[in-house]
Amino acid sequence: MSSLDADVRPYPEEQGVGRPRHLSERAIKGLFIWPTLILLIVINFFPLFYSLYLSFTDYSAIANEAPVWVAFENFSRILSSETMWEFFITTGQYVFFSVLLQLILGFALAMLVRHKFMGSGLVTTLILVPMMLAPVVVGLFWKLMYNPSFGYFNYLIGFDNPVGAPDWLASRFGGEVVPGLALWAVIIVDVWMWTPFVMLLILSGLKAIPEYLYEAAAIDRASSWFQFWRITVPQVAPLVMIAVLFRTIEAFNKSFDLVMGMTGGGPGDQTEVIAVHLYRVAFQGQWRTGFASALAYIVLVIVIAISNLYIRNLNRMRREG
Amino acid sequence: MLKRMMWPLLLILLVALVACGGQTAEEILEEETDVVEEDDAVDTAEEAEEEAQEVAEEEAEEVAAACPGDVDELTILWAQWDPADYLQQIGNMYEQETGVAVEVVQEPWGSFGDLFFTEMAAQGTSYDMVVGDSQWLGQSVTQGHYLDLTEFMVEGELAETVTPATLTYYAEYPTGSEQYWAFPTEGDANGWAYRADLFEDPDEQAAFEEEYGYPLAPPETWEQLVDMAHFFTRPDEGLWGAAIYTQADYDAITMGFQNTLFSYGADWASPDNDPRGVINSEDAVNALETYRELYECCQPPGMSNAFFSEVNDAFISGQAAMAMNYFAFFPALINPDINPYAETTGFFVNPEGPTGAQHAALGGQGMSVISYISPERQEASLCFIDWFAQPEIQTEWAALGGFTTNQEVLESEFFLNQTPFNPAFAETMTIVKDFWNIPVFGELLVISQRELGEYIVEGQGTAEEALNAIAEEHYQILQDADMIEE
Amino acid sequence: MASFEETGPRHPVTESARVDQVHPRARFFHNLRALIVIALAIVGLIPVFAMGLTAFKSRAEVVSIPPSVVFDPTLEGVVFLLTERAQLSPANAERLREVEDQLALFDRIALSAGQQITGPSDFAERLINSIIIAGGSTIASVTLGLFAAYAFSRFDVPGEDDLLFFILSTRMLPAVVVAVPLFLMYRQLGLFDTHFGMILLYTVFNLSLTVWLLKGFIDEIPREYEEAAMVDGYSRLQAFYKIVLPQAVTGIAATTVFSFIFAWNEFAFALMLTSQEARTAPPTIATMLGRGGIEWSAIAAGTLAFLIPVIIITFALRRHLLRGVTFGAIRQ
Numbered sequence A: 001m002s003s004l005d006a007d008v009r010p011y012p013e014e015q016g017v018g019r020p021r022h023l024s025e026r027a028i029k030g031l032f033i034w035p036t037l038i039l040l041i042v043i044n045f046f047p048l049f050y051s052l053y054l055s056f057t058d059y060s061a062i063a064n065e066a067p068v069w070v071a072f073e074n075f076s077r078i079l080s081s082e083t084m085w086e087f088f089i090t091t092g093q094y095v096f097f098s099v100l101l102q103l104i105l106g107f108a109l110a111m112l113v114r115h116k117f118m119g120s121g122l123v124t125t126l127i128l129v130p131m132m133l134a135p136v137v138v139g140l141f142w143k144l145m146y147n148p149s150f151g152y153f154n155y156l157i158g159f160d161n162p163v164g165a166p167d168w169l170a171s172r173f174g175g176e177v178v179p180g181l182a183l184w185a186v187i188i189v190d191v192w193m194w195t196p197f198v199m200l201l202i203l204s205g206l207k208a209i210p211e212y213l214y215e216a217a218a219i220d221r222a223s224s225w226f227q228f229w230r231i232t233v234p235q236v237a238p239l240v241m242i243a244v245l246f247r248t249i250e251a252f253n254k255s256f257d258l259v260m261g262m263t264g265g266g267p268g269d270q271t272e273v274i275a276v277h278l279y280r281v282a283f284q285g286q287w288r289t290g291f292a293s294a295l296a297y298i299v300l301v302i303v304i305a306i307s308n309l310y311i312r313n314l315n316r317m318r319r320e321g
Numbered sequence B: 001m002l003k004r005m006m007w008p009l010l011l012i013l014l015v016a017l018v019a020c021g022g023q024t025a026e027e028i029l030e031e032e033t034d035v036v037e038e039d040d041a042v043d044t045a046e047e048a049e050e051e052a053q054e055v056a057e058e059e060a061e062e063v064a065a066a067c068p069g070d071v072d073e074l075t076i077l078w079a080q081w082d083p084a085d086y087l088q089q090i091g092n093m094y095e096q097e098t099g100v101a102v103e104v105v106q107e108p109w110g111s112f113g114d115l116f117f118t119e120m121a122a123q124g125t126s127y128d129m130v131v132g133d134s135q136w137l138g139q140s141v142t143q144g145h146y147l148d149l150t151e152f153m154v155e156g157e158l159a160e161t162v163t164p165a166t167l168t169y170y171a172e173y174p175t176g177s178e179q180y181w182a183f184p185t186e187g188d189a190n191g192w193a194y195r196a197d198l199f200e201d202p203d204e205q206a207a208f209e210e211e212y213g214y215p216l217a218p219p220e221t222w223e224q225l226v227d228m229a230h231f232f233t234r235p236d237e238g239l240w241g242a243a244i245y246t247q248a249d250y251d252a253i254t255m256g257f258q259n260t261l262f263s264y265g266a267d268w269a270s271p272d273n274d275p276r277g278v279i280n281s282e283d284a285v286n287a288l289e290t291y292r293e294l295y296e297c298c299q300p301p302g303m304s305n306a307f308f309s310e311v312n313d314a315f316i317s318g319q320a321a322m323a324m325n326y327f328a329f330f331p332a333l334i335n336p337d338i339n340p341y342a343e344t345t346g347f348f349v350n351p352e353g354p355t356g357a358q359h360a361a362l363g364g365q366g367m368s369v370i371s372y373i374s375p376e377r378q379e380a381s382l383c384f385i386d387w388f389a390q391p392e393i394q395t396e397w398a399a400l401g402g403f404t405t406n407q408e409v410l411e412s413e414f415f416l417n418q419t420p421f422n423p424a425f426a427e428t429m430t431i432v433k434d435f436w437n438i439p440v441f442g443e444l445l446v447i448s449q450r451e452l453g454e455y456i457v458e459g460q461g462t463a464e465e466a467l468n469a470i471a472e473e474h475y476q477i478l479q480d481a482d483m484i485e486e
Numbered sequence C: 001m002a003s004f005e006e007t008g009p010r011h012p013v014t015e016s017a018r019v020d021q022v023h024p025r026a027r028f029f030h031n032l033r034a035l036i037v038i039a040l041a042i043v044g045l046i047p048v049f050a051m052g053l054t055a056f057k058s059r060a061e062v063v064s065i066p067p068s069v070v071f072d073p074t075l076e077g078v079v080f081l082l083t084e085r086a087q088l089s090p091a092n093a094e095r096l097r098e099v100e101d102q103l104a105l106f107d108r109i110a111l112s113a114g115q116q117i118t119g120p121s122d123f124a125e126r127l128i129n130s131i132i133i134a135g136g137s138t139i140a141s142v143t144l145g146l147f148a149a150y151a152f153s154r155f156d157v158p159g160e161d162d163l164l165f166f167i168l169s170t171r172m173l174p175a176v177v178v179a180v181p182l183f184l185m186y187r188q189l190g191l192f193d194t195h196f197g198m199i200l201l202y203t204v205f206n207l208s209l210t211v212w213l214l215k216g217f218i219d220e221i222p223r224e225y226e227e228a229a230m231v232d233g234y235s236r237l238q239a240f241y242k243i244v245l246p247q248a249v250t251g252i253a254a255t256t257v258f259s260f261i262f263a264w265n266e267f268a269f270a271l272m273l274t275s276q277e278a279r280t281a282p283p284t285i286a287t288m289l290g291r292g293g294i295e296w297s298a299i300a301a302g303t304l305a306f307l308i309p310v311i312i313i314t315f316a317l318r319r320h321l322l323r324g325v326t327f328g329a330i331r332q
Helices: A001-009 A027-052 A073-079 A082-113 A119-128 A135-146 A152-156 A182-209 A210-219 A224-254 A254-261 A274-283 A289-320 B003-021 B023-041 B046-066 B081-096 B111-119 B134-145 B152-154 B165-172 B200-214 B224-231 B254-261 B282-298 B306-314 B375-388 B391-400 B407-411 B413-418 B424-429 B439-456 B463-480 C002-007 C022-057 C077-081 C090-098 C105-112 C123-154 C158-170 C176-191 C195-220 C224-231 C236-247 C248-267 C267-273 C281-286 C297-316 C316-322
Strands: B073-079 B101-107 B129-133 B183-195 B240-243 B320-326 B343-349 B360-367 C083-087 C115-120
Touching: A001 C158, A027 A289, A027 B003, A027 C123, A027 C158, A027 C176, A027 C195, A027 C236, A073 A289, A082 A119, A082 A224, A082 A274, A082 C022, A119 A182, A119 C297, A119 C316, A135 A182, A135 A254, A135 B306, A135 C022, A135 C281, A182 A254, A182 C022, A182 C195, A182 C248, A210 A224, A210 C022, A210 C224, A224 A254, A224 A274, A224 C195, A274 A289, A274 C176, A289 B413, A289 C176, B023 B165, B023 B343, B073 B375, B073 B463, B081 B101, B081 B391, B081 C083, B101 B111, B111 B129, B111 B134, B111 C267, B129 B134, B129 B343, B129 B375, B134 B360, B134 B439, B165 B183, B165 B375, B183 B254, B183 B424, B224 B240, B240 B282, B240 B306, B254 B282, B254 B360, B254 B439, B254 C195, B282 B439, B282 B463, B306 B320, B320 C176, B343 B424, B343 C236, B360 B375, B360 C158, B391 B407, B391 B413, B407 B413, B407 B424, B413 B424, B413 B463, B424 C316, B439 B463, B463 C115, C002 C176, C002 C248, C022 C077, C022 C297, C077 C083, C077 C105, C077 C123, C077 C297, C083 C105, C090 C105, C105 C115, C123 C248, C123 C281, C123 C297, C158 C195, C176 C195, C176 C267, C176 C316, C195 C248, C195 C267, C224 C236, C236 C248, C248 C297, C248 C316, C267 C281, C281 C297, C297 C316
Parallel strands: B073 B101, B073 B129, B240 B320
Antiparallel strands: B129 B360, B183 B320, B183 B343, B183 B360, C083 C115
8 A cells, every 4th residue: 555655755865765666557557447357257267167167057046956068958948948939039139128218219309408508407306216226116117007907007108098098007998908018018118127228328428528619610610410310429429429339238137026026927928027037947946957057048148239330330430429 | 414314213203103103902902901900890700711811820820830930931833924913922921921922033935945945044043943844744754854743742641722723734743643743723725705695695596506406604515605706797897706716836726726626536646645636536637627727717807826815815806706815814805904805705615526525725824843953952842832722812812803723712712703704614624634744844835836837827738638647747756756556 | 448548639528519409400319319219218117107006005905806096095004114014903003093183193003003113123224234235345346346447447557358257257156145154154254244345245246346347447547647747647546546447437437337236136135145134125025024915115114215225426426427538637
């Protein structure tokens, strides 16, 4: 610590002879990065590799039996199962639409609150409230909200008679089956909850754009449209990418709380996203730890592939910037 | 910022202070009891009763006296719900009598099983006893988590105090082996609540009789139940016939369907575990079609993912003329503070099917002793169960709101008159029937949940297709688990 | 974004200086925009209002048809949230009703539900656990993340992209699956059901977010500032402390808010890796089962009470969250 203390002094002359003037850049680099890496490695190493190993075995975490090596059996069973593919497609739809809507709405909101107005601080804080709620309670509560008889949602959008109103979570509208309604109900909640996250990230990107860029553009009489596409978008693009990246990862892995609370995957399998199915396989009386690990690794590969696409774009944008 | 974070805590403290301004109910009750006891001194009849109670307590102390003295606290794991609170009160009584503290650890339902099985996989000793689901028996017994209670139950004459059906489903594994692993603690099963104000309305009765040709009364057969559900389904009045289980999560829709399945004389598999031709038999198909008909015609809206809480909500909101639920959740329906129709809510036993068979899907749990704790602690745990199983304590258990399985108590005047649903409960305890309790029950359950959900709620395919799929997939799983001989 | 350094002098520019904003039409749009934002905020808050209403509804009121907005409020939810209760026997309830006016407020409310308060619930304890765990892990993950992000942003780290990707990938594996090995590991290490274990876990869980976000923010700060400062005799650490930190405040504030929210609301790990000692509030609130079903009012009251600290933190940091980075404002 003494060398760190020494460094805070503004005048290097005061330091004793023979001691290094500063921590070397190399030392600082190491000091800054290693604690994080060590922590991540220590906590993640075992779970990551242990579950990788388990994915090649037949194993139940609650059985007093050693894992049995089955090579690729778990993987081939998952990939050859038609229902699994359906779950992946459902998850894809869920992730795509909720992230897309969050991006559009989040961007629009950020543009709107970008410039201060009276009470904008308070209003912005209030806009953030949905993402501050515990997802598990949100799921539970929206189930109540969506109830056609005693939930507020239908009444607010103009259906004041439970008969003939949409029964969102049952995928029915006035008694008729409307496939996909339940999935959209879940997407609406996800968008409601996480648009503020995307907004806040984009907003902080917007705030970082130097005003003189716009000033210069205004002097050149550039149109607002031109300003938006040539200044705003490229400048916030990296933060947009990070926002989308994190929302995608979260939507894959953490949709569990919301979906389980609202539909439990139903009606039928209509909202059975992978995160919910994983939970069902890994816990809930099944405890097929090996199989669940294999499924989790497939999810991991997909998420890594998508993230790589994003990150490649992100890096390209950074270089261009 | 930290200071600001303390505000909510201060607020809570403040509220608590305001709330405590005045006497607590406990204080008042204690005072009152003193007064009442003085009055009692004059009343000889009550004195005699008190004496009888004292004798019982002394007996209880004798039981306790035979217990090892080194263990002064016991821990029981159960789910987080009202009956666990009642068990805690029973535990407090035990502490008063014997000095051995009993703590009931309550874990939310959603993670109760996960916590228990992970703890057991690590051969953990955090809990001495568990009040575990009947379905866990196979898993826990084959893995060696539970202490064998056969000798204790049979020689201690505990086995004969509970109804035979509950002994079979809460305690015995493998089924028919007469080996016992638990003491049936919280008996529970599905029954029905109904709106007596509707059923006893003379106009309704006349209209019903005219339409269906027999009088309107709590249904005795499934056919009648379906008729009545149709009769009371009036969306324009905001009323639907019957609220039933449909939840995809864990086991709800399977439990609900079992009420028809078993009563139609069908079952999950033959005695030698072969599901083919059994779960997809004609009776089973009829049973499933009946359940689906109830959902299609008569389920209140917004009930596509419904379990006990949603069913009660539908009933309380006045949307359901009849409601299927576990007896454990009926106390809410006779509480006027919760249910506006409490005064006119009646209860009936799950009706019989076309062949005269009558069964109710089983819930509830038995109390088991963990095998990994020390012999002294096992001994102390058995002592507690022995004490708990006494008729007096079982009466106390029932009085608190616990659901006893003790035959004597179930048949007693006291019990039958205690609540409006107790007579139905007592009858139900003789006809309960359960799902698989073998180690692979979880995998079997996922299949039935999925197929039933797709057919009943989503409306995909036919009953026959759904049951054929279940039969096929269950067969695979059972065969893989070596449960079926080739 | 450093490429704009050469384009000209950097003066703090106030909004009114912008040609396009002094125009009356621009002012009109400015007001219109404010109105739209407020309207959207209100729409977004409707479900929260609904929850607020539910917190003061009786069980029957929650399921009244149509859902009520005006009703007789009750504190049942708050009482159920904060106390443990036992069912009163009809005789005792009768006795208590006679002396109802002597009873404390909470006892009276419990009595109206036919219950007797037997003690405080563990909600307060769990709330304190939440504050310790979410607070501790937020401080740890933001601090560590800030250092790492700075290093990644400013130094030439070998294999930087791969390391960053490794950091991110720790978030990609679904929690339900990591939970099982983590559970086994925590048991072995004695971290199961400890505050330290949970702080450690949430710190690691949030590091990916903090490193990535803060790197994004620090990347935006031109390195020329530090370089100029170091030419003036500042050490690297001083430059980091005096130049970069003040510039990165927006990013740090946003990252703090996100980390705190994630740790504060986390449910799955908390359920799996804690039991009595270190359990946080979300698993407690979400699983409150009352009399014959979900106790909606208590869950709503708990959720809203649980929301207050987050709102306070966010509101306290709002100026930083919303502050624009005014380049050229550094006077050195």
